[in-house]
Amino acid sequence: MNTTVEDERIIGPLGSxxxxxxxxxxxxxxxxxxxxxxxxxxxxxxxxxGIIAWMSPSKTHEITTRATDKIVDQxxxxxxxxxxxxGGTRWGKxxxxxxxxxxxxxxxxxxxxxxxxxxxxxxxxFDEAERFTATTPPDLVVEVEVTNRDEDKPAKYARLGIxxxxxxxxxxxxxxFQPEVTILDLMADGGQSEVAQSKVLPGL
Numbered sequence: 001m002n003t004t005v006e007d008e009r010i011i012g013p014l015g016s017x018x019x020x021x022x023x024x025x026x027x028x029x030x031x032x033x034x035x036x037x038x039x040x041x042x043x044x045x046x047x048x049x050g051i052i053a054w055m056s057p058s059k060t061h062e063i064t065t066r067a068t069d070k071i072v073d074q075x076x077x078x079x080x081x082x083x084x085x086x087g088g089t090r091w092g093k094x095x096x097x098x099x100x101x102x103x104x105x106x107x108x109x110x111x112x113x114x115x116x117x118x119x120x121x122x123x124x125x126f127d128e129a130e131r132f133t134a135t136t137p138p139d140l141v142v143e144v145e146v147t148n149r150d151e152d153k154p155a156k157y158a159r160l161g162i163x164x165x166x167x168x169x170x171x172x173x174x175x176x177f178q179p180e181v182t183i184l185d186l187m188a189d190g191g192q193s194e195v196a197q198s199k200v201l202p203g204l
Contacts, residue, residue, distance in 0.1 A: 013170050014145045014177065015058035025050035037103075041088050042143070044102045044156075053149065057105075060177055061145050064168060065105045068142045072108050075201045082114035086138055091160050102156050104141035104165075110200045113139055137161040139200045144168040158186040164200045165192075 006022040019040065023031060028047045036043045040054040057065075069085055076083035085108055092101030109117050113136060120132040137160050143150055146167045154165055165186055171178040185195045198204040 010147070010149075012055070012058075012061075012145045012147055014060045014064070016061045016145050017056040018053070018147060018149065019055065020051060020053040020149065023050045023052070028052075037088070037090075042103050042105055043088075043090060044153075055145075057145075061105075064144045064177075064179060065142070068106055068144070068166065068168065071204075072106075072110075072140070072201065075204050076110065076114075079201060079203070081111045081201070082109075082118060084109040084114045084117045086133065089133060089138075091137055091141075091157075091162070093160065102153065102160075104157075105144045106142040107138040107162075108140045109136075110139040140164045140166070140198075142166045142168065145170075154184055154186060154192045158192060163187050164198060 008020045010018050012018055017040075025047060028045065028050055031052060032045055032047075036045070036052060036054055040056045042057075043052075043054045045052050072083055073085070085106065087106060088103050089107055090101040090103040091107070108114075116136065117129055117132050121129040124131075139162070141157055141162055141164075143153060143165065146169050150167070157165055163186055165184045167182040167184065169180050169182070171180045183195050183198055185193050185199050188195075
């Protein structure tokens with residue numbers, strides 16, 4: 001068996017450090033036993049390709065991520081839609097042990113799913129809420145500081161049944177960080193599609 005490990009380290013546009021290791025896919029079940037979230041966030045484990053990727057976020061990255069939390073929360077209040085902030089939860093398909101999962105910077109339940117999570121929590125505490133999240137994908141995920149290694153993320157999220165993705169980048173040019181957000185409808189006919197406004201938070 002090939003036990004070679006390839007590793008890569010790059011600096012993102014906002015100063016975060018992105019790490020990626022590639023191993024023989026047969027070794028992934030053993031590597032998956034490690035708690036990769038202790039090394040960073042936005043952890044992605046691709047069992048098919050044998051890739052494990054994660055990031056060490058910069059301060060600008062974290063401030064921007066927290067800003068999206070506030071935007072979702074306040075927009076939900078205006079629209080009278082419940083929202084549940086699920087942070088960097090790792091999402092996967094429980095029935096597929098090889099699909100170990102992918103993690104966004106932020107993820108949210110909005111509307112009916114938020115109501116479902118809140119009911120589960122009120123009825124059975126964190127244990128029941130955890131069972132709810134294990135079988136219920138979020139409505140929205142957010143990726144801050146997008147790099148060329150995130151190109152396959154929308155397809156991965158779509159396969160998990162996630163409805164929408166926001167990609168937050170920095171506008172090109174000199175000066176202060178100026179965020180630019182692309183909204184992707186992951187469930188659009190014909191595949192993922194960029195849209196002018198959110199489907200899960202209409203009007204935004």
